[in-house]
Amino acid sequence: MxxxxxxxxxxxxxxxxxxxxxxxxxxxxxxxxxxxxxxxxxxxxxxxxxxxxxxxxxxxxxxxxxxxxxxxxxxYIEGENLKDIKNKLTYKEKLDILIQLSQIVKKLHNAKIIHCDIKPENIIYNKGKVYLIDFGSAMLDGEKVGYIQGSKIYSAPEIYTEFVRCPQNDIYSIASIYNQLIEEEKKDYRIIYGGMKKNKRERFNSIDKILKILFEIRRKI
Incomplete structure (x- = not known):
């Protein structure tokens, strides 16, 4: 093996x-x-x-x-994880990855699934396509977890203090990836401010809001 x-x-x-x-x-x-x-x-x-x-x-x-x-x-999913290739990507490729990732997460949320561990290591990129892996922390929306799990930088603050999961957990992670991935001079702070509020109740309530901004940015390139 x-x-x-x-x-x-x-x-x-x-x-x-x-x-x-x-x-x-x-x-x-x-x-x-x-x-x-x-x-x-x-x-x-x-x-x-x-x-x-x-x-x-x-x-x-x-x-x-x-x-x-x-x-x-x-x-088996072919490709490289985002952590290993992030410095090789163009700005356009980074935006396309974030859009595809958000679309995957939207499908999960529509199925009432919260991934709970979205981070670069769990994002596979291959020939322009994005895959989200490792559902080891995933839960049903509103379901209580048995023990605390999280990943530094990318996990929402409440992951470490609350036992019930919600879409805002994943929204924080995607906004954090955006914040880490996009160069300072190109950042759109609507995603960061709306997606990374410390209080989850003040955060975007839907991944659609991040997608709308990302599509808007992408159209201007």
């Missing part, structure tokens, strides 16, 4: 199946097997991820193939 990413809780690998196609295996790290309490919490969230991927059937996110208690098998 070839390691794609080793995290604190999970490690993802790619292998070839019997048809010589690449697939991804996501496994719980073995050190958690001996801690029953932590393992059960991880299993609960892992099952939510599996159920969400089974439920969702649209392009540009991982496709569920199969699973066991401690393993999830998905299709």
């Amino acid at each position: 070839n390691i794609l990413r080793k995290g604190k809780v999970f490690t993802t690998y790619w292998i070839e199946n019997s048809k010589k196609e690449k697939v991804v295996l996501k496994l719980i790290n073995c050190e958690y097997f001996s801690d029953s309490k932590k393992y059960q919490k991880i299993l609960k969230q892992f099952q939510i991820e599996k159920n969400i991927l089974k439920l969702l059937d649209f392009n540009f996110i991982p496709k569920y193939i199969s699973s066991t208690e401690s393993c999830l098998c998905m299709n």
